[in-house]
Each structure stands twice: as C-alpha cells, then as structure tokens.
Amino acid sequence: MLRRNDCSAADSEFTAFLATQPNEVRAISGKADTMICLGKYDDAIAEYSHAIELDPKWFDYLARGVAYKAKGDLTQAIQNFDSGIAIKPIASGLYVYRGTVFAQRGNLLAARADFDEASSLFSDKPRMFNAYGWSLATSPISAYRDGPAAVEYATRACELTSWKRAFVLDTLAAAYAENGKFDEAVKWQMSALELAGKVNNKDYEARLAMYRRREPYRGQFLSMAFY
Numbered sequence: 001m002l003r004r005n006d007c008s009a010a011d012s013e014f015t016a017f018l019a020t021q022p023n024e025v026r027a028i029s030g031k032a033d034t035m036i037c038l039g040k041y042d043d044a045i046a047e048y049s050h051a052i053e054l055d056p057k058w059f060d061y062l063a064r065g066v067a068y069k070a071k072g073d074l075t076q077a078i079q080n081f082d083s084g085i086a087i088k089p090i091a092s093g094l095y096v097y098r099g100t101v102f103a104q105r106g107n108l109l110a111a112r113a114d115f116d117e118a119s120s121l122f123s124d125k126p127r128m129f130n131a132y133g134w135s136l137a138t139s140p141i142s143a144y145r146d147g148p149a150a151v152e153y154a155t156r157a158c159e160l161t162s163w164k165r166a167f168v169l170d171t172l173a174a175a176y177a178e179n180g181k182f183d184e185a186v187k188w189q190m191s192a193l194e195l196a197g198k199v200n201n202k203d204y205e206a207r208l209a210m211y212r213r214r215e216p217y218r219g220q221f222l223s224m225a226f227y
Helices: 007-020 025-037 041-054 058-070 074-087 092-104 108-122 127-138 147-158 166-178 182-196 201-213
Strands: none
Touching: 007 058, 007 201, 025 041, 041 058, 041 127, 058 074, 058 092, 074 092, 092 127, 092 147, 092 166, 108 127, 127 147, 127 166, 147 166, 166 201, 182 201
C-alpha cells in the first residue's frame, strides 16, 4: 500500500496483522513507516523503538532518525544515524540523511564529509547518485525529502554522465523544483526532453507542465531496502 502512496490503507493492514502477531518485527517497522507517511512522528518513533528493542536493524535507526529530523530534534536524529552506522557502516543512506541534518545545523564540513563518504560507497556510479537525487526530490513522504541535498546528488549524477542522459537531467529538474527553483527546473526539464526525443515524452512533458505551474513532482514511496 505504501508503494501506492496509500498511507491509511497500509496502516490498517499493518494494524490488523499486528493484532495477531504483535512481535513481528518487520510488521512493526512497516507500521512505523506508515506513521511517518501520515506525519505522526512521535508514533513512528515509538514503533521504531519497539522494533529496535526486539531486533536492532540499521534501517530502523535510519528511519527513526528521519522521524526525529522531521520533528526538528536534530540531536536525536544524528544519534540514530550514528547508531545505524555502527551496525552497518556501508549503508549509504545513513550518511546521506546524516549529511542533510549536518547541513541543516550549519555544519557544512561534516555534511561534506558525509556526502564524500556516501560517494565513496557509490564508487562514482551515476545510477546511485541519480537514485538518491530522485528520492530526496520526489518522495511522497515529506520527511524523506531534502531539496538542497537532492540538487547536490542529482548534479553529481549529471557530471558523471557528461550532462547527456535524459533521465538524469529529469532528476535534476525535479530536485530544483523541490528546492523551489522552478525556473531552473523548467530549464533542465526542457533539456531532458530534447535528449529523450520520443522516449518518455509523456512523463517528461507532464513534469514540465507542473514546474511551469510552480508545482514539485511527487513519485512513489521507496522502501528502506533501497537505502
């Protein structure tokens, strides 16, 4: 249900499942995901905490950190990302989102270090930079979006592809739109259309129309497995 952006339906399904299997960790995490989706950050934190008590996983620390970030508790957010890194130091998403918190706090050196660490884990793969740029720009769940970071990752993907891949320019346009820079979004979306030719025109044109209306694009929910 979350993949269809139906937060309420997903919440109902997880609630029903947990009524019969209350200690199923994956379902508890799923329930927590729906709480973030619904903007109920305290409830999400409580569910993730329960899951972590039963079976600590790096992705629950990541998600709980995102929930703390969304409610403005940046200290707790960083502590959760740190805990996740202690469990799985090669999980790039932990550095991506910790970096966004450092940037939000004005600690640009630490933010840059996390960007560089994530980059080293990507091994300069444009696909990964593009994937993070897209998720940071278009996630239907506001807690996972970050406009400035989206632009940074999308720009790196463009650099690695010599600014010649339509789908990467499409991501950069979405990132600028999320950042509120719609003139830049229109510019890069038009460039994406020129490169795409007849391929993907329908989706690209639809997004171009949104940016001209000064509306950001929202995509599909990505599970924690992506990170």
